[in-house]
Amino acid sequence: MSNAQLILIDKRNQPLKEYIVAVAASDGLNIKGVEIMASPAKGETSLLNAQVIIPPLEQHDFNLKKLVKETLKAVSVKDEIMDIDTFIERCSEDETVRAALKRSVPKLSKKIEELLKEFLDSEVIPLILERRNDALYKLKEHAQELKGKKIVCIDIEATNISTDPDADIIQLSACDGDGKELFNQLINPGYDIPENEKHNITTEMVVNEPLLAQVWDQIHDTLRDADVVLAYSTESDFMYLEKSAEKKMLRFELDYNTWLDVAELSRDLNGAIRWHSERMYWFYKTPKLTDAYEKVLGKPFPGDAHDALADAQATVDLFNAMLDKGRKSQIGEKKKPKQVKQEITNNPFAAAFANAKRS
Template sequence: MSNAQLILLDKRNQPLKDYLVAVAASDGLTLRGVEIMASPAKGETALLKGQVLIPPLEAYDFDLKKLLDATLATIQLEEDTVVSVDQFIERASEDDAVREALKRSLPRLRQALEKLLKEFVKNEAVELIRQRRIDALYKLKQLNDELKGKNIVCIDIEATDVSTKPEADIIQVSICDADGNEVLNQLINPGYDIPENEKHNITTEMVADAPYATQAWDAIHNALLNADIVLAYSTESDFAYLENTASKKQLPFELDYNTWLDVAELARDLIGAMRWHSERMYWFFKTPKLTDAYEKIVAEPFPGDAHDALDDARATMTLFKAMLEKGRASDVAPKPKKEKKKAEPVSNNLLAMAFAQAKQKAKS
């Protein structure tokens, strides 16, 4: 009878860091110094060792059983070789008696791994992430009710440079309605050769016969003015493009930023990865790319061209509606308000304090 067993080797020499838990929550984690070993007997050379991979915690709802099963399904042997625990046992030995002994020790390995995973799911960083998601769902639930019957459009803009550059000019504006129907899709001629840019595929030749911003402005401006709510994936940049264009070209500008709603911010709070800013010493949530947010929340491949304004506007609208549905279907409730404690009288005079307390009791 074999004495072989599966052992969890934990050679870490320091406690688990919060920032590592945050990384594991979104991306999973290769936990250095923690391995699974197939040991033939005490003191003998290991039959096989494998690296423990912590799966993305949030993808498994921070559920210990799901995480445990996922961890045992992904043991890393080499850089490109990942096996399940059953395959790990098969590779460890060709001896049936050894394999059976390894299988019998599996419950103990599960217990050890469960204890390890508890370090992650019980960490304070996980509670911060959970609360952010709850707050996001509650906000979406509110928006789902508040926006019923509203005229909602979605805009996306392509430009020659980022919105923070004063010289940046609009070269495409696309607007769709709540059903994804085209409201406006206009190429704009900036009046000069368009520099190469990885963020769009628009060339100088494509806009040669397109109107200038001054000629297309009324149609763009009016389409947005007629809407109750304007969506964008990063409202700040799209609004800035329009505001700067109006300022440079001396065009009318009556758009109200308070009626704009940033879908990127909603996606950030719902699925964005939490990270620790080591220099400024605070937690923050990363804003996902539109394509990533779409594929994760809508659970479908991103449609169309990610560098075309109309495709992006339609995708943003679809994403927004999918998020609203998640909010509507959730059973989240607002956080209960904490009752404010009555301020205790503060005094260095003990006699005055006693008198104040007696007076308070008399009132109640």
């Protein structure tokens, strides 16, 4: 009978940092120094070692049992990912050794459970849960407020970023709240379009298309007459329109107060939490439209990610799916969680300094 067993080796020499928990919460994590060792017998050389990969905590509802199971589904041996059964097969061709290693899996699971519990006991976890609950509550409110409203979702492609005063619109597209196309217009800026990895629009594609001034009234009035205008980053799209109107002396009667930013809602519901080491506060990263879409709807992003109409329609689909999550959630005014302090740090002096800056 073999004495082989799986042992969790933890060579970390410092306590778990909160910012590491934040990374693990959204992205998962390879922890340096934490390995599974297949030991043939006490004092003998390891048969094989595997790196432990912490799965994304939030993706598995911060559930300890689920996370242990997922951890054992994906260990890393020289950058090759495999489950624990495959790892055991790689360790030895001797069936008695394999059988002994399999018998030790429950004990290994307990050790991994202890490791993961360190992450789940972190103050970062309630901070994330609070943010998600607040996002669901806000979405539930929007679902009520927007019933019967005329919704238009817009997306813009341009020659450069919106903060560039020389940037010009080269595609303007919009759909209604059900994703039905309202307009999808390529725009000739009046000069050769510079190469840009943000879109696939070329000079040849717009050479016979109208100038912005020629189609402005229809586009402007469609947006003006909407009860709510959606966009994935309203600030940049509104800026493109406002600056274009000013530069080309076009009338401008759009009210930013009627615009609703789907990117902000997505950030609160899906964004990865991170620690800003210089300013010493937590912030949430806004996910890309493609990532948010695939996470919330659970299917691949449709069409071209840099086509204005495809992006507008995907934004509406994402928005409606998030509204549905809010509508179905059990979050209510009386059930909102108690506020959790936003500043979390392992350094009490840093926390005090951060508080002083905000006071």
